Amino acid sequence: MSARRTEGGGRIDRARTIRFTFDGATYSGHPGDTLASALLANGVSLFGRSFKYHRPRGVLSAGVDEPNALVTVLRGQAREPNIPATIVEIHDGLVAESQNRFPSLAWDVSAVNQLAGPLISAGFYYKTFMGPVIGPLKGTRFWMVCERFIRRAAGLGRAGAVPDKARYERMNAFCDVLVVGAGPAGLTAAKAAAEKGARVVLADIEPRLGGSANWSGEVIDGKPAADWAAAAVNDLRAADNVRLLPRTTVWGYYDGNTLAALERVSDHKQHPAKGEPRHRTWTIRAKSVVLATGALERPLVFPGNDRPGVMLAGAAERYANEFGVLPGQKVAVFTNNDSAYRAAHALRQAGAAIAAIVDVRTDISADMLDFAGKAETEMLTGHAVVATEGGKALTGIKVQRFDAASGALSGEPRSIHADCLLMSGGWSPAIHLASQAGARAEWNEALQAFLPPKPNQKWTGAGAFTGAFSTTEAIEQGHAAGLTASGARSKHFDAPAVEAAPGAPGSEPVFEITAPGKSFVDFQHDVTADDVRLAHREGFVSVEHLKRYTTLGMATDQGKTSNVPGLAIMAAALGKEIPQVGTTRFRPPYAAVSLGSLAGERYGDLKPERLTPMHDWHLANGASMYSAGLWWRPQIYGHAGETVEQAYVRETKATRGSAGIVDVSTLGKIAVQGPDAAELLDRVYTNMFSTLAVGKARYGLMLREDGLAFDDGTTWRLGEQDFLMTTTTANAGKVMQHLEYFLEVIWPDLKVTVTSVTDQWAGAAIGGPKAREILASCVEGTAVDNATLPFMGIVHGEIAGVPVMICRLSFSGEMAFEVYCGADWGTHVWEALIEAGKPFDLVPYGLEALGTMRIEKGHVTGAEIDGRTTARDLHLDWMLSKKKPFIGSAMMDREGLIAADRLQLVGVVSLDNRPLNGGAHIVEQLDEKNPHGSIGHITACCYSPSLGKYIALALVEGGKARHGSRAFTSDPLRGRFGPVEIVSHHFFDPEGSRMHG
Incomplete structure (x- = not known):
């Protein structure tokens, strides 16, 4: 047994042994271990090299917030870099490598960067590489010379070059309640909602549901917390209205209570089952969401805080209690809050010696002093760690008397031998998803943390996510949240009795110990406290500018450990309080997401293909298909031996001689609805639409803001506040973006909604001298004569029992009608029109004949509306209203546009x-x-x-x-x-x- 593996305890399967390799060396562990816990158990302290300075780094945390121990996992020849070792579950045959080092982790030549510290501080690349080159390359920007080398040095892990043969899936789920986080609060919320009959999805990032209950050492309802959690999970598993998703990271919160999640289905298996995917992306649409995502422990900022052997106190507690691993034999603790005492007690019980507890506070509660006494350790209150000692592993710390109020150090530093230092700078509720949902976080002075914002979507919070750090309060909140989310009334709840361990109450507002040496704020990007102050001196005082100038809290870290300490240091530099400085808005993804999971089953030729509802009919009836943008459309319906020209000439003659029918389902279709719908159309079109009568259509032209032609099409008024806009096939997406931009940014006061309904309607245009007769023979419920259906008129009726909407308009120069029905009925209505047209020699025609008739008629399309032409260039100036302004009207008369x-x-x-x-x-x-x-x-x-x-x-x-x-x-x-x-x-x-x- 390893000296770091405890005699007993933990939730690993000690009866089985797993062998794996790391950097070519073979190690062993047990089922239930992560790569981080197994390596720690084998005495490994060095896990990687830092991003910029290539400093040696060890494990900092025990979860997804790990910034240091990022590894590359190899599956055959496929490589996946930048995976936290703390979430990699070991299995037989696992192969992993450390990153950002050459030639080896122990001897990395780029460690010489540490000597150039002052030269590569924050923003050095903005300043160093901008100047001109002298000598033979005079006139060349320095960046152009250095770029190749900089790009090779940048980044962390190295992506593979061979195709990934793993399988990925995408899934959609709909539920009444989505619970994110399966700790005590989340389990209780899921159970409360499920008991009220709600359809519940419970997702948690960990493989074992239960969260901190699995390793906290507490007793709930007379049971060890882990047993209480296991019983709750079994109850949920037995319910047929609950879906459990372990190993699932909910990483994005979007509008309409739509959340994105990544399920790691088979990463933990040596041999996945046949057909089993590696990852599965979930798109979850929930009526209500319970966020029980817990909290993340913060590091303290002091010189040498990144040395291997320095770890978050809560992480060390988890390694001891859940994995049966001691991160060190002689452990020191450095804290500004109570929670680190529980970690010290847990490690003492697991067999570690506690060298000292260093607390910046002088007023320590009796409970904490009792915990310290149980740990049989020296208490150093009113002290701080000012340095760490050792090389690639910690050998000791230096402590000094510290005044928390002034931040001043006094007296002589004192050395303490330790091979592990546990630090705790307080706790930050994991509010990332709530922030993504669209509101700013709120600072809580007592907790020295940002709490979730007020909900602007249907979610409620519970547990440490809300700042409730006691298990009793978390369970009570979880029960209330589950009832609220399910729509049930809250009622009295007898929370289970909890034998309390120290929680994480408000911490002393001390984040940094200012002493000589590098003090790291963001471990992943090598951002130091001095970098934050440098950004302030150089004018980057906004938190958004600070983030981008220093890279603080960027990439996979997303500010999990670094956000609050960085803001505290910037606030001190500005002479402000932290809430005045504010915080950056967290963005998805919360944690790294594999690209394969986003692609799902879509791989190989990734060009999207869009098919009309009548696509199979076209193929079955001899159509030669043609790629028109993303759509596949019939080019011709060729006869044996015909050339393309012969076919379209025949189709054109038949249409002009009798009748023809063409699939126009691909035209862009946008529903414009609301009290201000007509006003919006007046602003985006050059001609008037507010005067258009209900049941009529009008041809319209749009300009860009610079006065050039953008798109044309017809818009139909279906009701006083209900319009259907049609666009060219090629510009459907661009027009939709155009409308959304102006509604969201320029005219947010307009009461209008725009919805793309292109895929909801199937369309057929039937034209020619006999077109009216064909329609009259098959349309029921309305006449189609000239009085009932004049040019640009709209009627509603039925064809073959299917409701249809018919507008009389023409793109071919013939009398023509566009017939729309629900997409599911497209082929049915199409075939009914074909059957009705047989006595009249109706022919289907494709894009070539369509283009021929539009050229003969002189209609413009995208070939003429090419981004350089004006309405006057296209002889459409008759459509330029003089009664109203519209997009582009201010610019269309510029001198160059009327030459x-x-x-x-x-x-x-x-x-x-x-x-x-x-x-x-x-x-x-x-x-x-x-x-x-x-x-x-x-x-x-x-x-x-x-x-x-x-x-x-x-x-x-x-x-x-x-x-x-x-x-x-x-x-x-x-x-x-x-x-x-x-x-x-x-x-x-x-x-x-x-x-x-």
Whole structure:
């Protein structure tokens, strides 16, 4: 047995032995051990090297808040870096490596950085690498020379280069109550909610539910706390309305009570079951949430506080009680609060000698003095640790008399031999999820900690999360929270009797001992107390600036251990109180999340694919599919032996001759609803929509803020406060973002909601001379004659028993109707329209025919609305309202946007009867050997069945003035040169007689 493993105790399985390797050496442990506890039991004190100075580092904590002992776990050739050794469960065959060292952990050449301490203080990279280089590379920025080396040195672990063969899953869960944290408060809350019939999900980051009850040494209801917790877990496991999720980190709290969680399904197994994922990402939507996430112990800031062997007191207590491991044989304790005394007592009972308890306070309660007496240790009140001694392991500490009120040291330092130092700077409730939910934390002077904000979503807190550090109070709060979350009334609750151990009451407001030497605040990023003061001197006094300038509390740490000490030091430098300085907003993820779990089953070709509801019908009926952005759409419905051109010409002729139908489900569709919906539309469109009658649609144009065209489409007024906006397929997401930005940032006073409903509607456009007759033969519940359904009118009816909404509008130049129904019924309605159209020779047509008809008609799309054109360039200036301002109206009349020689939309006809190419230049003088003199370019082209010619739309300088003139296409990349005529962009039915019928 190892000298560090206790004779008995702990919750490990001592009957079984596990073998694993760390840095190539083989070690043994027991089921229930973490990598950290097993290595400590084997006498390992050195776990890694620090980020910047490459100082030797040991284990600081026993949980997810570990900043030092980050390791890389190898699974075959796959590497996963930056995993806290404190959460890695050992199993046979586990292979782990230390990080940030070369050539070895014991002898790291980069440790020379410690000699350059003053040169690489906070923000050194902002100042050091900005100057110019002298010598042969004169004129080059110094950063450009150093960047390659800096990037190689930056970071911690090294990611692998081979594909990860592990399996990952994504899951969705819905519940009445989500309880986060399975300590005494969380277990009680889950049980109370479950007993009221609520569907409960209980998630905890640890493999064994019960939290501190598993290792606190308390007695609850006459049982050891661990046994009380096990019984509570068994009760929950037996309930059919409870889902237990151990090894699950709830890492993100989002709007609508949606939370994200990571379940570590098989990391602890040598051989996962067939098909078993490694990680599972949960998206949990809860009616109510109970946050029982506990609290995190803070370090004290003093010189040498990062030496291996210096550890948080609560972590050492856990190693002794839960894992049966002594972090040291001769242990000293340094504290500013009561909780460290319990740790001292626990280690004394486990077999360690307590060298001394050093307390910055002079007034110690009788209970704590009794605990110290039980530990048979020397008490040094009104003292502080001012240095640690040793090399890669602690050998001793220096203590000195300390005045907590002034922070002054006096007398001569005294050395005390110790191979482990337990420190406790107080406790910070783990309020990260509550902070993510959207409110600022509140400072509590008595506890010297930030407490959770007032809820702005449906959550309630319990236990140490709220600052309730006694087990009795935590259980009482948990019961009340569970009842509240389940919707039940609170009632009297007889909390179980608890034989109390010291909790974590308010600590003395002492966070730093100012003495010569490096005192670390953020262990993960090597941020010292002097770095914080340097940031203050250089003007970075905002907590947000402090964080970014020094990297305090960034990356995986997220301020778990470093936040409050850093704020306290900045507050002292500013001469302010901590609440005046404030705190940064915690952001997700709370703890590191594997990228594989976020991707889930999606791997390989990660291009998203979107399919319309009628996709399978298209494939079954001979469609050649075409990728249009993220959507797959029919290009043509080709017959045997047909070319693409022959197919779209046939489809176009059939549509113009009788009728055609096209799938338009991909058009962006946005529900705009609320008292100010019409006002919003007036502001985002260039034309008026507040005057639009209910049951009518209107074509609209949007500009960007700079006055350039953004998107076009129709918007339908379904009710006084209910509009359905349609957008181009390509711009659906951009328009949605556009609306959300203006509503959230520019016009938050408008009472409007915008909801993307693109995927909720299936759409079919049926057009041609026979389109009305086809609809009349299959639509029930409404007429579709000209009086009932005029141009831009809307009616509601049924097709084949399915409710549909029909709007008469045209993109093809023919009389046409767009038919929308629920997406689930899309194929059913589509097939009913196809069947109704058979007597009229209705044909389905694809994107090529659709594009041909829109070019013949002169409609613009994304090819013309390319981010450089204005409404006037596209001959849409008739849509620019003079009665109201709108987005872009202030900028659209700038001198450069109204110049006479701007590129304007025109039509182009091939004079040599050869195909034209999109992107080809238009030139006045043809010079095939030296192409030059472009006056514009072709945006879209096709063969026109209506004209019997190859035609195109183009943007040409002074376009309208060139109608009737000759020019040339110049396309040297494809070797296509030839004469063209510039004409109006309205090739087909410019009066609109066919469309209006």
